[in-house]
Amino acid sequence: MEAFYEWFRILYEDTGINLPFMYDEYDRGRILNGLWATIKLSAICVLFSVIIGMVGAWLQGSPWKTTRRIVNVYIQLFRNTPPLVQLYFFYFAVGILIPRVENDWGGTSPLIDSFGWAVISLSFFAGAFNVEIFRSGIEAVPKSTIEAAKALGFSRLQIYKDITLPLALRVVIPSLNNNLVNLVKTTTLAYAIAVPELLYESNQIWSDNVNVTEMMLFLLVAYFVLVGILVWAMNFWDRSLKIPGFGQ
Amino acid sequence: MNWDETKPMVSIKDVYKSFGTLEVLKGVSLDVMKGEVICIIGPSGSGKSTLIRCINGLNDIQSGSILVEGQEVNDPELNKLELRKKVGMVFQQYNLFPHKTALENVMMAPIRVLKHDKEIAQKAAIKLLRKVGLEDKVNAYPGEMSGGQQQRVAIARSLAMNPDVILFDEVTAALDPETVNEVLLTIKKLAEDGMTCILVTHEMGFAREVADHIYFTDGGLIVEHGNPKKFFENAKDPRTKEFLSQIL
Ligand SMILES: Nc1ncnc2c1ncn2[C@@H]1O[C@H](COP(=O)(O)OP(=O)(O)OP(=O)(O)O)[C@@H](O)[C@H]1O
Numbered sequence: 001m002e003a004f005y006e007w008f009r010i011l012y013e014d015t016g017i018n019l020p021f022m023y024d025e026y027d028r029g030r031i032l033n034g035l036w037a038t039i040k041l042s043a044i045c046v047l048f049s050v051i052i053g054m055v056g057a058w059l060q061g062s063p064w065k066t067t068r069r070i071v072n073v074y075i076q077l078f079r080n081t082p083p084l085v086q087l088y089f090f091y092f093a094v095g096i097l098i099p100r101v102e103n104d105w106g107g108t109s110p111l112i113d114s115f116g117w118a119v120i121s122l123s124f125f126a127g128a129f130n131v132e133i134f135r136s137g138i139e140a141v142p143k144s145t146i147e148a149a150k151a152l153g154f155s156r157l158q159i160y161k162d163i164t165l166p167l168a169l170r171v172v173i174p175s176l177n178n179n180l181v182n183l184v185k186t187t188t189l190a191y192a193i194a195v196p197e198l199l200y201e202s203n204q205i206w207s208d209n210v211n212v213t214e215m216m217l218f219l220l221v222a223y224f225v226l227v228g229i230l231v232w233a234m235n236f237w238d239r240s241l242k243i244p245g246f247g248q
Numbered sequence: 249m250n251w252d253e254t255k256p257m258v259s260i261k262d263v264y265k266s267f268g269t270l271e272v273l274k275g276v277s278l279d280v281m282k283g284e285v286i287c288i289i290g291p292s293g294s295g296k297s298t299l300i301r302c303i304n305g306l307n308d309i310q311s312g313s314i315l316v317e318g319q320e321v322n323d324p325e326l327n328k329l330e331l332r333k334k335v336g337m338v339f340q341q342y343n344l345f346p347h348k349t350a351l352e353n354v355m356m357a358p359i360r361v362l363k364h365d366k367e368i369a370q371k372a373a374i375k376l377l378r379k380v381g382l383e384d385k386v387n388a389y390p391g392e393m394s395g396g397q398q399q400r401v402a403i404a405r406s407l408a409m410n411p412d413v414i415l416f417d418e419v420t421a422a423l424d425p426e427t428v429n430e431v432l433l434t435i436k437k438l439a440e441d442g443m444t445c446i447l448v449t450h451e452m453g454f455a456r457e458v459a460d461h462i463y464f465t466d467g468g469l470i471v472e473h474g475n476p477k478k479f480f481e482n483a484k485d486p487r488t489k490e491f492l493s494q495i496l
């Protein structure tokens with residue numbers, strides 16, 4: 001392993017291509033931290049935004065006008081404003097209103113840290129699109145199928161959980177895929193509120209080592225791989241939901 | 249309940265129903281006793297489907313009264329889910345849940361709606377599928393079955409709720425001529441077992457054979473009714489005569 005790491009130091013000395021996180025333990029720690037934070041942030045936001053999408057689409061079918069209106073206002077707000085502004089809004093404007101709590105070393109820190117705000121902000125951002133995606137899927141479910149469930153005595157929530165949502169899901173995976181890919185790419189915005197994710201840590205490294213070109217290339221490759229993994233997982237999910245004799 | 253079996257199980261009185269300005273039912277009355285099989289026939293658009301969909305509350309009515317086992321369906325306080333446990337329905341287009349196997353289609357409502365134990369529901373479902381002659385299709389998805397087979401699953405699905413009365417809305421109209429008989433035979437067996445059945449049908453031979461009473465609708469009214477012999481051999485109303493002459 002050491003020899004492998006050393007190879008990058010020699011590469012640097014011989015060619016000037018500088019990837020310090022390969023041979024320098026401290027920088028390696030930074031990159032691994034950043035990578036882990038990005039993966040965590042992406043995974044949590046993907047999960048929450050999908051849940052928001054499913055719940056929001058359910059609320060949009062509510063018999064109460066007010067409920068439907070609130071969901072629509074939410075969608076408009078988050079869809080029609082820049083995600084960076086949303087992030088700043090949560091972190092700076094809402095963050096100030098949140099109580100501070102005592103931390104381990106006697107001082108105080110905010111109840112929700114920058115990572116927490118990134119999760120909240122990005123989940124709601126992607127969630128707004130997911131609501132619309134799920135709604136389009138729900139519209140594709142035949143009314144007659146839902147009627148059959150009604151006639152059997154299913155409640156509104158049971159119909160949604162057991163019939164509408166599973167059928168809608170099979171229709172929306174391609175558009176969901178798109179939006180979630182966008183979400184993973186958008187996690188880089190968390191850099192702006194100093195969440196130590198991959199872009200942030202890379203920035204630390206290029207400031208210390210003046211190797212901007214190498215770090216940019218590295219980032220492109222890293223996100224390409226991360227998004228690739230997501231797309232692969234989504235395709236796997238799509239295939240596992242296939243039903244003989246149904247759909248495409 | 250204030251219902252005893254000497255009174256009609258389903259009692260429809262002077263029911264009016266319109267969609268917007270279109271008047272579809274203009275004062276319909278009919279009674280169905282426990283164990284009776286009644287057939288509703290009539291030209292397309294005369295309101296047959298609309299009428300039977302009022303019985304399980306899929307359609308609401310403007311005025312009149314529908315009593316199911318003494319309970320008023322046209323009551324805004326009515327618990328529709330409770331009503332639908334007693335009234336089963338089979339549709340023209342089968343309306344099976346496409347993402348569930350035949351077995352799952354049949355056992356889903358007992359588990360979800362009646363809160364039956366999964367194992368008990370499964371045993372009962374297998375028995376019902378055997379009863380409709382589909383024991384070898386237990387694990388098939390709707391998309392893998394013929395129309396007649398799907399319709400028999402739909403009948404089993406309805407029976408699984410152990411209803412007191414079943415509504416059949418032109419359940420053979422979408423089937424190939426060869427498969428019509430397998431479904432009619434299944435219904436005939438049900439009728440012979442004493443199930444109360446309300447059928448909308450164009451199968452005159454079948455109606456004549458199994459019905460206790462036949463109703464003829466035209467333009468949102470019941471223009472003639474009687475036992476099959478009287479109805480087919482001795483129709484009085486010119487509209488009935490014309491319809492029968494076209495069909496027979
Ligand atoms: N949901 C609805 N909204 C508006 N109009 C409707 C609706 N359902 C039915 N109608 C109209 O009500 C009339 C009666 O329809 P219905 O389906 O009850 O006829 P039907 O006797 O069952 O005919 P068919 O033999 O073709 O099935 C038709 O003119 C139809 O267009």
Ligand SMILES: [Mg+2]
Pocket residue numbers: 296297298417418
């Ligand atoms: Mg009809």
